[in-house]
Amino acid sequence: MPADRPTPESRRQFLRQATLGTGGALLAAGPLSSVLAQQQAPAVITAERLRPQVRSGAMSGDTTRDAAMLWSQTDRVARMVVEYSAHENFKNAQTITGPLALARNDYTARVDLRGLPVAQRLYYRVRFQDLQHKSAWSEPVTGSLIIAGGSGRDISxxxxxxxxxxxxGINEAWGGYRVYETMRRFQPDxxxxxxxxxxxxxxxxxxxxxxxxxxxxxLVTPAKAKVAETLDDFRGNFAYNLLDANKKRFMAEVxxxxxxxxxxxxxxxxxxxxxxxxxxxxxxxxxxxxxxxxxxxxxxxxxxxxxxxxxxxxxxxxxxxxxxxxxxxxxxxxxxxxxxxxxxxxxxxxxxxxxxxxxxxxxxxxxxxxxxxxxxxxxxxxxxxxxxxxxxxxxxxxxxxxxxxxxxxxxxxxxxxxxxxxxxxxxxxxxxxxxxxxxxxxxxxxxxxxxxxxxxxxxxxxxxxxxxxxxxxxxxxxxxxxxxxxxxxxxxxxxxxxxxxxxxxxxxxxxxxxxxxxxxxxxxxxxxxxxxxxxxxxx
CATH class of the missing domain: 3.60.21.70 (Alkaline phosphatase D (PhoD))
Incomplete structure (x- = not known):
């Protein structure tokens, strides 16, 4: 197993820390507003009803050269904040204060990470800060990614x-979208x-x-009980697939x-x-x-x-x-x-x-x-x-x-x-x-x-x-x-x-x-x- 990949056991430990939840997802485009090195994770308050909720997990994508997009969704107007590090324990983490998740985009947000190392697994943690209650933070959603390439390294x-x-659809008794878990075990880039x-x-x-x-x-949701015609219908179709735990586990790594x-x-x-x-x-x-x-x-x-x-x-x-x-x-x-x-x-x-x-x-x-x-x-x-x-x-x-x-x-x-x-x-x-x-x-x-x-x-x-x-x-x-x-x-x-x-x-x-x-x-x-x-x- 290549040295830059975590062991299966460390991957399991990492995933056990992930908040994968269930629900829909969307994004709110916007430039990165700041990069603060080695910032500590924000404290969260304990009143659950005041915390932004993150039920759809997090996803990375459009990786190329030294860049990757990160995406997640919450349930209210809130600020997306991303930490990422080369270490599972988030040692020397970089912090990105991202865009607001807004109602017009179904409370989703994304950030474009730049200047990332190639062929090195990075660990990220996504939180949302409530816009009105500044001390109210969501539970963290964690994941990892790797940018394929690099000298002397195979690509998969x-x-x-x-x-x-x-x-x-999602039949939880059968195991849901089982193919995603099978693909995850191949550890593709x-x-x-x-x-x-x-x-x-x-x-x-x-x-x-x-x-x-x-x-x-x-498993049936209102959006999947009819053909999609409205914008919310189409959103609900995408959200449906994010109810599957296998897919969320896969997208947290790939x-x-x-x-x-x-x-x-x-x-x-x-x-x-x-x-x-x-x-x-x-x-x-x-x-x-x-x-x-x-x-x-x-x-x-x-x-x-x-x-x-x-x-x-x-x-x-x-x-x-x-x-x-x-x-x-x-x-x-x-x-x-x-x-x-x-x-x-x-x-x-x-x-x-x-x-x-x-x-x-x-x-x-x-x-x-x-x-x-x-x-x-x-x-x-x-x-x-x-x-x-x-x-x-x-x-x-x-x-x-x-x-x-x-x-x-x-x-x-x-x-x-x-x-x-x-x-x-x-x-x-x-x-x-x-x-x-x-x-x-x-x-x-x-x-x-x-x-x-x-x-x-x-x-x-x-x-x-x-x-x-x-x-x-x-x-x-x-x-x-x-x-x-x-x-x-x-x-x-x-x-x-x-x-x-x-x-x-x-x-x-x-x-x-x-x-x-x-x-x-x-x-x-x-x-x-x-x-x-x-x-x-x-x-």
Whole structure:
């Protein structure tokens, strides 16, 4: 075990000190107001009703180079104060007096920690000071993080997606979101959440009868008893997932890199869409309005580092030094409407990433000096995903692929241009990770098996679901020469299988600092390795 990681026993002792609680979470953006070295933890008063409450734990995320975002939430107007130290006992702690948690942001707050050491575990403690009763402090919420990278140090990360979908919510008798505890034991440096972090369109019922007659019992909240339409509905969906103790324990140790997919708003949504009248669950049918509310809630409930030049922007990159850079995409905000996806010319009706994001991705990949470039795509490249929403014509497609197996058409034209660019600019060691389809797979793409051949071979790994119904496997489009090396579920599996059948999956990526080889493995909810491959870096 590396010297910079605590032992399992010290981690357990540290976590026993954590106040993990239950409840919702949000953030209030604002610059750091002061940094005071070696400040003692503030005294707290004993009257519990006067103390700010912190029920959703704390989370770190958007770690890159020497920076990390910290996030938490309280229940009233209060000042966020963060202490952090390289020592578990908070010796020589630095103190950050952060922003106010305000009602307009559901009493959440975040701070951007800068100038942090790389490859060293840092311990943090979050408290809130009541604005009116200055002597009233919340109980501390503790966590730790590590910024991946550093000379001579391996890098590891986890990836998955799809959380609380198809009516499978928190069943505490079953163990809640068990996959988070399993991933935590792998001690990844960070976690890529590939989208469908919530199911805003997926109400949860208190009980579901399983095929064997047993009862699955969900924890239910008012926000999860209906589809999300108001801002508070969307907030409540994010808050629901923070009721799970496994997730809070995981996020107290592992930073999140988050993107979104469709269920943060509604199944298979695209901009300027209206919900068909056949879906009687919705009173609000304007997808642009629902999208705005969903985006706000997602920003509020995650440790996003908001781009000051473009506050709505979700796509971004994270530089972890000479071994790794991660590129998080947004395949929702700029896409065209779902169609037969068979256009023979690229235009507004074939957009998926859109012009500005594609330009950013190409420039960022070309500029990157890291050995490995991981593209986090919220949808897979060759798995055919039909759009089955009410009122949608047959043979309408939701993802990149159209199932034609021929030369690129529709959205595949964007893929072809990107793959050609990567080849012609000699951008090496590009790996794709994704989720969305509710099963895990590993696919190697080669021009020798493709109709479009102007690209270098590459790998794509699919994780998920974290905790949702299991589906698939999907049909494969052969345009880009996919060679499917592993599928995690039976080919004849009945659809929407519950978590009790253990078809919940995640991936682990590890980069060896000495050899620079990347090993990617796929695992089930119990941590069993289902598939693994070692990828040698190309110079």
């Amino acid at each position: 990360f986890a990836f998955s997606g799809d959380e609380a979908g198809q009516g499978w 960070f976690f890529i959440h590939s989208g469908d972090q919530i199911y805003a369109d997926g109400p949860i019922q208190a009980e579901v009868t399983l095929d064997d007659g047993s009862i699955w019992r969900n 930073p999140f890199l988050v993107q979104w997919d469709d269920h943060e708003v509604r199944n298979n949504w695209c901009p300027d869409q209206r919900i068909d009248a056949a879906d009687k669950r919705y009173q609000e049918r304007d997808l642009n309005l629902l999208m705005q509310r969903a985006r706000q809630a997602m920003f509020e409930y995650n440790p996003f580092r908001i781009d000051s030049a473009d506050p709505q922007r979700i796509y971004r990159s994270f530089d972890y030094g000479p071994l790794l850079e991660v590129f998080m995409l947004d395949e929702r905000s700029y896409r065209s409407a779902n169609s037969a996806n068979a256009q023979d010319r690229q235009g507004a009706d074939t957009a998926f990433l859109g012009t500005a994001q594609m330009r950013w991705l190409k420039q960022s990949l070309r500029r990157s000096r890291s050995t490995w470039k991981v593209i986090a795509s919220d949808m897979p490249l060759s798995i055919v995903v039909p759009d089955l929403n009410p009122g949608v014509p047959p043979d309408t497609y939701e993802a990149w692929a159209n199932g034609e197996h021929g030369m690129p058409l529709g959205r595949e034209l964007e893929v072809a241009r990107l793959l050609r660019f990567i080849k012609h600019h000699q951008i090496r060691n590009v790996v794709w990770v994704t989720a969305d389809v509710h099963y895990a797979s590993a696919t190697h793409y080669t021009p020798q098996k493709a109709r479009f051949t102007d690209f270098e071979p590459f790998w794509e790994f699919v994780g998920g679901p974290l905790h949702a119904g299991s589906f698939g496997p999907g049909k494969i489009d052969r345009t880009f020469g996919p060679d499917v090396r592993h599928v995690s579920i039976p080919m004849d599996m009945k659809q929407n299988r519950p978590p009790t059948e253990l078809h919940q999956f995640f991936g682990i990526g590890k980069i060896d600092a000495k050899t620079k080889a990347m090993t990617v493995s796929l695992h089930n909810v119990e941590g069993n390795k289902l598939y693994g491959v070692e990828l040698a870096p190309q110079a």
